Amino acid sequence: xxxxxxxxxxxxxxxxxxxxxxxxxxxxxxxxxxxxxxxxxxxxxxxxxxxxxxxxxxxxxxxxxxxxxxxxxxxxxxxxxxxxxxxxxxxxxxxxxxxxxxxxxxxxxxxxxxxxxxxxxxxxxxxxxxxxxxxxxxxxxxxxxxxxxxxxxxxxxxxxxxxxxxxxxxxxxxxxxxxxxxxxxxxxxxxxxxxxxxxxxxxxxxxxxxxxxxxxxxxxxxxxxxxxxxxxxxxxxxxxxxxxxxxxxxxxxxxxxxxxxxxxxxxxxxxxxxxxxxxxxxxxxxxxxxxxxxxxxxxxxxxxxxxxxxxxxxx
Amino acid sequence: xxxxxxxxxxxxxxxxxxxxxxxxxxxxxxxxxxxxxxxxxxxxxxxxxxxxxxxxxxxxxxxxxxxxxxxxxxxxxxxxxxxxxxxxxxxxxxxxxxxxxxxxxxxxxxxxxxxxxxxxxxxxxxxxxxxxxxxxxxxxxxxxxxxxxxxxxxxxxxxxxxxxxxxxxxxxxxxxxxxxxxxxxxxxxxxxxxxxxxxxxxxxxxxxxxxxxxxxxxxxxxxxxxxxxxxxxxxxxxxxxxxxxxxxxxxxxxxxxxxxxxxxxxxxxxxxxxxxxxxxxxxxxxxxxxxxxxxxxxxxxxxxxxxxxxxxxxxxxxxxxxxx
Ligand SMILES: Cc1ncc(C[n+]2csc(CCOP(=O)(O)OP(=O)(O)O)c2C)c(N)n1
Numbered sequence: 001x002x003x004x005x006x007x008x009x010x011x012x013x014x015x016x017x018x019x020x021x022x023x024x025x026x027x028x029x030x031x032x033x034x035x036x037x038x039x040x041x042x043x044x045x046x047x048x049x050x051x052x053x054x055x056x057x058x059x060x061x062x063x064x065x066x067x068x069x070x071x072x073x074x075x076x077x078x079x080x081x082x083x084x085x086x087x088x089x090x091x092x093x094x095x096x097x098x099x100x101x102x103x104x105x106x107x108x109x110x111x112x113x114x115x116x117x118x119x120x121x122x123x124x125x126x127x128x129x130x131x132x133x134x135x136x137x138x139x140x141x142x143x144x145x146x147x148x149x150x151x152x153x154x155x156x157x158x159x160x161x162x163x164x165x166x167x168x169x170x171x172x173x174x175x176x177x178x179x180x181x182x183x184x185x186x187x188x189x190x191x192x193x194x195x196x197x198x199x200x201x202x203x204x205x206x207x208x209x210x211x212x213x214x215x216x217x218x219x220x221x222x223x224x225x226x227x228x229x230x231x232x233x234x235x236x237x238x239x240x241x242x243x244x245x246x247x248x249x250x251x252x253x254x255x256x257x258x259x260x261x262x263x264x265x266x267x268x269x270x271x272x273x274x275x276x277x278x279x280x281x282x283x284x285x286x287x288x289x290x291x292x293x294x295x296x297x298x299x300x301x302x303x304x305x306x307x308x309x310x311x312x313x314x315x
Numbered sequence: 316x317x318x319x320x321x322x323x324x325x326x327x328x329x330x331x332x333x334x335x336x337x338x339x340x341x342x343x344x345x346x347x348x349x350x351x352x353x354x355x356x357x358x359x360x361x362x363x364x365x366x367x368x369x370x371x372x373x374x375x376x377x378x379x380x381x382x383x384x385x386x387x388x389x390x391x392x393x394x395x396x397x398x399x400x401x402x403x404x405x406x407x408x409x410x411x412x413x414x415x416x417x418x419x420x421x422x423x424x425x426x427x428x429x430x431x432x433x434x435x436x437x438x439x440x441x442x443x444x445x446x447x448x449x450x451x452x453x454x455x456x457x458x459x460x461x462x463x464x465x466x467x468x469x470x471x472x473x474x475x476x477x478x479x480x481x482x483x484x485x486x487x488x489x490x491x492x493x494x495x496x497x498x499x500x501x502x503x504x505x506x507x508x509x510x511x512x513x514x515x516x517x518x519x520x521x522x523x524x525x526x527x528x529x530x531x532x533x534x535x536x537x538x539x540x541x542x543x544x545x546x547x548x549x550x551x552x553x554x555x556x557x558x559x560x561x562x563x564x565x566x567x568x569x570x571x572x573x574x575x576x577x578x579x580x581x582x583x584x585x586x587x588x589x590x591x592x593x594x595x596x597x598x599x600x601x602x603x604x605x606x607x608x609x610x611x612x613x614x615x616x617x618x619x620x621x622x623x624x625x626x627x628x629x630x631x632x633x634x635x636x637x638x639x
Contacts, residue, residue: 079417079418079420080419082416082417083416089416089417089420090420096381098417099408104404104405104408106374107377107378107380108377108378109381110377110378111377111382111385112381112384114381115386118337118387144374145378148369302415302419303453303454304552
């Protein structure tokens with residue numbers, strides 16, 4: 001959680017300096033969902049994420065340096081700098097984006113799970129999305145298809161109460177998102193998304209049920225983002241008091257306190273963690289600064305696979 | 316065999332020979348395919364590999380992309396091109412985009428088949444020819460098989476491509492019969508083809524317009540006008556050299572496209588020819604396209620809205636300076 005928090009704080013700073021451009025969506029406040037969820041998955045599982053995916057990617061183990069370079073748009077980024085903040089991919093780690101079309105990743109997750117089912121691979125697909133995506137047709141199509149075919153998908157809704165500036169009560173006729181699964185016969189649960197342990201426990205339990213052939217599950221993680229929707233957002237839609245109220249539930253100090261009372265962390269240990277994270281970030285930034293840009297003659301590479309077979313016979 | 320049987324023959328061969336391949340779409344299984352292309356395949360291969368889907372174009376096409384990313388070789392059937400608009404997000408924002416956006420990490424070996432075009436009195440929501448729209452999008456391949464042999468061969472070829480291939484099957488052509496060599500392997504998925512050699516002008520056509528262009532060429536031959544007919548076959552990436560070489564030889568060109576004229580694919584071909592062979596031309600490049608109207612239901616109006624052999628022949632005569 002600390003790595004994600006500090007990484008994003010640094011990203012925000014670099015953004016104001018103009019070193020990072022485009023849209024930048026931070027997940028500060030939601031780290032317990034990223035860490036708790038990904039901790040409960042295995043390396044062979046697939047992850048489909050959204051444009052607010054820095055936390056998911058870091059928790060998945062995508063190297064920070066590759067992510068930082070991607071934010072800079074450098075060729076050493078996880079996508080050669082082609083994607084930027086909203087499009088992190090690391091197929092080696094089964095991290096399939098980084099998609100910026102709200103709801104667009106849900107069908108992909110269904111397909112990845114279908115491929116696993118058909119190939120009898122013992123993997124599940126984690127499909128992350130926000131509360132805003134629940135209003136899209138794709139959510140309902142994907143839930144129906146996954147349930148119909150009993151596909152190994154864990155739908156995980158990060159309900160941070162807002163779709164940009166629209167409160168969930170203003171975009172959902174039924175704002176209790178977990179209940180929507182009923183219509184598809186999909187077991188679902190709402191969990192406290194500010195509590196790392198609660199998230200991890202729920203993901204592990206539902207993940208196990210899915211691995212046992214139980215079909216898809218839905219978890220609604222109730223959480224909150226402390227920062228604006230993006231760096232452009234003037235945040236006119238919510239009060240400072242509301243944000244401050246939620247900050248009292250900040251998952252980071254809460255988890256630190258749990259560790260302290262269990263005797264697994266003290267002031268010196270926390271300070272050492274901060275130092276370690278700061279060093280990792282400094283190294284990632286330095287490497288990104290120093291890295292090269294994609295050469296211009298690479299502009300149109302990877303539109304098609306270069307080594308496509310040349311077929312010969314004519315009809 | 317018919318065009319429809321040629322598609323089925325390719326599907327059967329693919330399902331037999333590639334364990335990763337499966338067919339998915341609305342009514343491809345129990346119903347036998349809305350155009351009967353997959354008739355009998357459910358019985359032969361079972362519901363795992365011939366999958367009926369709910370009416371959810373966006374999600375089953377997107378699931379095809381995901382399954383391709385996950386190591387399968389899905390063939391997704393969309394009943395008709397009009398319905399593919401519900402899946403446009405998945406096609407343009409994912410299928411066409413993932414490879415580039417991921418810096419080359421993701422490959423989407425997906426084959427999408429859909430019926431296209433008018434001529435069956437099905438009115439405006441079942442009759443449009445939108446392959447030219449798809450041809451606008453880098454990252455996908457767009458092919459329009461116009462003969463039974465191509466229907467089989469191009470589908471086989473599409474399965475070998477590492478990138479998404481969209482095959483547009485003109486619905487009026489499904490009953491058309493022709494010789495098909497079932498021993499022939501995959502067709503060429505890279506090149507346009509001179510279907511009929513000629514001297515005086517080139518008719519550039521594809522899909523359902525191809526038989527009409529060939530019929531026009533027959534009629535013109537009786538009047539001693541020798542028309543060459545080039546079948547575009549693949550709209551993206553476009554094989555301009557073959558088309559341009561023909562036009563440079565005959566010095567005149569008419570592009571035939573069943574789709575609307577304004578902003579259409581015929582304009583793309585005409586502009587590209589103007590860039591490449593302008594100084595070889597003896598006449599302005601002509602276009603015969605669909606009328607600027609959602610396709611009407613009554614036969615006489617539908618016929619009037621689509622290019623016909625007679626209109627193509629008349630345009631050719633005019634281009635040759637022959638009237639009446
Ligand atoms: C299909 C689509 N429509 C609109 C947008 C613009 N947009 C970007 S983020 C967003 C809100 C999404 O909210 P939510 O799904 O709750 O995710 P969160 O930002 O809360 O993580 C909108 C409307 C988009 N990217 N895609």
